[in-house]
Amino acid sequence: MTDQPSQAEQVRRSLKRRYRKERRFRSYGIAAIAVALLALAILFIDIIGKGYSGFLKSTVTLEVTLDSDVMMLEDPTDKTARRMADFVAPLQQALMAELPPEAQDQPRAVRGLINNYASDALKKAVAANPEWMGSTRTMTFLASTDVDVYMKHQSDDRYSIKLSEQQQGWVDELAERGVIDLSFNDVLFTNGDSRNPSQAGVLGAIMGSLFTMLVTLALSFPIGVAAAIYLEEFAPQNKVTDFIEVNINNLAAVPSIIFGLLGLAVFINLFGLPRSVPVVGGLVLTLMTLPTIIISSRAAIKSVPPSVREAAEGIGASKMQVVMHHVLPLALPGMMTGSIIGMAQALGETAPLLLIGMVAFIVDVPGGFLDSATVLPVQVYLWSGSPELAFIERASAAIMVLLTFLIGMNALAVWLRRRLERRW
Template identity: 60%
Template sequence: MTNSSNLTTREKVEKSMAKRRAAETRFRVYGMASILFGLLCLVVLFGDILSKGTSAFRQTVIEQSVFLDADYLGLNPQSSFKEIRAANFEGLIKRHLKKAYEPKGRKNRRALYGMVSAGASWQLMEAVQQNPELLGTELAITLLADDAVDQWFKHDRERGYDEQFNEFQLTVLNQWIDEGKLHTRFNKLFFTNGDSREPELAGIHGAIKGTLLTLLVTFLLSFPIGVAAAIYLEEFAPRNRFTELVEININNLAAVPSITFGLLGLAIFINIFGVARSTPLVGGLVLTLMTLPTIIISGRAAIKAVPPSIREAAFGLGASKMQVVFHHVLPLALPGMLTGAIIGMAQALGETAPLLMIGMIAFVVDVPGFVNDPSTVLPVQIFLWSDSPERAFTERTSGAIIVLLGFLILMNTAAVWLRRRLERRW
């Protein structure tokens, strides 16, 4: 009877253990499935961005030999910079195209002229500015193609999508392809130009410089203030209700929607202090407010991670409170503080909503020279291009996203490297 009872108990235990093992196995499977699903979503997202954005780094150009008629332009090798800028290079290109391809009718002429970018005249002007001796000679130059030609040559030609061109345009395009005059090259204008209404001329140079200036202002303000606040709260502040209230509000500010900081910047920095809109200065001030809670929280965590024995040893040798904090605790906590600051900067780099509230959504063509010049930033530039109707802006939007992701990956890699390089293990 006893053996039968023991056997029944063992069976119950083994059955219970089997259920427990099955539950653990299911949990592992669910966890792996969720991770794989998340990775799959990332692969699909990045794959879509890369497939649409890599073509933004290539630009279609047209090889032409244009005669620089000095009489038509009204120029000579001694002409001033102002005179060269005022010359009719656009008309010279139209005259060259009309003579080379003989379009019949006004409609075909306009269609032919529209196949070359509006920036082609600037290419000729810059060539003459650099070497006025070219006047009166035939210049072999690669002219920028219009965005419609660019999209057709890179994407639609092999699919047979020719509806956007008339018969005369298709004849000229096929002639250029047969003669090897139509090809793509690296789109350096994407990295050297500011924004433009013409997709083939639009670039991210102004947005990149505006982003760097904005982040510079943010770092110079948020890091010293955040570190000082973290040191005071962790080492010097008395433990009372006021300190607890401050700590609670700092933790709450880290979860406040970012657009709230944009409203705060609009109300205080612009309306009260009169800081100019759409500048890296006001953008940096707003992003400083947003990143301060992150830097303070990470700074306090880094200070807490310093072993108490370091403080006790310093006090035992007769060091003052100030010496203990700044000579021993702060150097050991600095790697963690820098890591938190870089992560805060990376978060600020991807913000758009607070900057929209302070006017950084403006269309700015010129590249900013300093923190008080009108500018935009990469996330806002992406937002502006994504709302443009031209197809060519779609690939430039994805191309700018690739550059932005590159910056984010670089900053996060720097944070990991700094932490591993500078931190000390006890």
Template identity: 65%
Template sequence: MSETTAKVRKSLARRYRQEKRFQAYGILSIGVGLLALLILFTDIIGKGHSAFFEHYIQLEISLDRDVLGVDDASDDEQLNYANFGGVIKEALRERFPGVDDRQQQRQLYALVSSGASYNLRDELKADPSLLGGTRNLWLLADDDVDLYLKTPEKKRPEARLGDQQKQWIEDLEAAGDTEKRFNASFFSHGDSREPELAGIGSAIVGSFFTMIVTLCLSFPIGVAAAIYLEEFAPRNKFTDFIEVNINNLAAVPSIIFGLLGLAIFINLFGLPRSVPLLGGLVLTLMTLPTIIITSRAAIKTVPPSVREGALALGASKMQVVLHHVLPLALPGMLTGSIIGMAQALGETAPLLLIGMVAFIVDIPGGPTDPATVLPVQIYLWADSPEQSFVAMTSAAIMVLLAFLITMNTLAVVLRKRLERRW
């Protein structure tokens, strides 16, 4: 008896050791995953946080009527053709006298962004009394200057600016003529070749219109298909064929849906490229299998007793579905739809194939206007040779991750608060 007990205890001890090792492996796996996620987030935030700020340079601007070629500051046509670049260059020459060489002058003018002329125009348009006077105004710095001012002093010698330009910037910084401000234009402007003028405003609005089209099409179609397949469709080979294909479509690579959209919506129906309407149609095709599968799973969670009780009270099959089954399954359907929309928001490959990789400057006003989306904007900036676009790419990734995390959190909250346990 004691020998048998010893064998049992030895076997139990071995099983307990195996269980502890398995738990340790699981904890280690979770730790490695969290570490990788921490490294990824640290790298993205470390590179992208600086894009949310930009530097301005203060200059004493003389808004001379003759130099500007403006007689009436309230005349929009005169302001559109005014020589704002000339007065900015004159202010730079006065701030740093003795720069006569043409090469040095080009370097001096490069301290200020090419978009400073538009800022100056807006200043004059907002306050016409500035015309003919002299005033200290803050102008947007060039992206290389902005990058230099954001760089720690130990790494500044590695900047690609010339020695003379670095000296001018340090003189401005010492005199208090540089200022760091929140980069509001990053969220309000469209794309630009100049990093200091570029923003994700067009991509955000384009993503919004694309998601609206996707939601308006995929949610009702997906829910209706799930209700039919689960509640009304007869069990035969045809419905089995449909179910198998829906499950297969959920695993199809997203680029295939892009090819499908290219073949059907563009080549067959002739829809214009790079519009949110087309992007929404393609993402609808990609999202439908996910919404149908999750909606069917939500319908299956409703107990049969609910259906049987409603039928026993004289309700029709349609009344049972609309008044009892659908309200109880709706939280699960919403959760699946939000997860599907979050997946669609982060897609790039299908949208590249339908032409949403276009260079879009203007903010789209509707689903039929040319637009791009956040993932494609990130793709474009990541391929740009300008060094400042590195920070802007990471900042755009941070914004996209914030949207995705918010949508997934909303799905979890809805599931926790609305779903019923039977």
């Protein structure tokens, strides 16, 4: 009885320490969340900071005189003549006209400002409009990669400026007069890959991703839904069912690269399907996403209330009719949401596709399921391995394109869930 107050005293005295501990514990939690969110923020800021310049291109606007003597082109409608003709000379002349007189003696330095592909663009323009020969036209061409890097990153010391002091002076002057200008990089969205960074685009990779995803969706959605229906509605309690369940749970946790090995050994070496094609990529990603789709579809089926089933059974529907006519339509929105999330995962997947050869350098935009192709994440991988920093900014830009697709898909899934899913 006598030490009762002192015990209370003890507790009171320890309270301060305990509250301090409480506050510390709480701050650990806040710190942990702050670390995670900070990492997310740094990641996004870094990628946007590195990549926004990938959406810009440097162009040169020139008044080109299409003179048949200079170009050594008599008949612009003749393909062979066009192949022999000189399309660089008019560009060089036009650019020299914009530059100070000392440029006349340095044709190489002048040519270094125009993109290697500019003459091709001019050739195509002349082929399409032979009547332009002999006239002077104002046309816009891509500047060379060196100019592009200088225009965008002259103050960034990580980039090495390859232009000479004199060329830099010229570019500064032309930029001031608006001859050289930065504009939206439409090349990024209209071209396939290229060895020349200013000609490189993601269209090939986007089409490759599209074809691959179409194969994945066409296979994994029906198969996944059918498997989920079987397991939830029809599977008897036996060893086979247990074995299927164990397999699905384990496959969901198998590293994705193992699916690449499977694709290489089975689809390519055993079945003899070609390498690097969207069909094989789609098959591999189907096997990889199936567990995700099956698991989410089962959850959707489970959420349909038993009263619906009982009502249908009560008016004499067979088990299959109950499922196909009543359960499936009600579970479909949930299944679709799960599948979109599975598709988003597949869209970002890289590792298994490296093993089945979708990592090749492919310039042409694929036009079908059996054309050699690469996909967006692999394109990011290819460009980020390049020693040229001009490719790095394009890799960042490609990441932004990829993330836009992913965020769009996830937003669609959330919207679908809000819009269509019923709460019972």
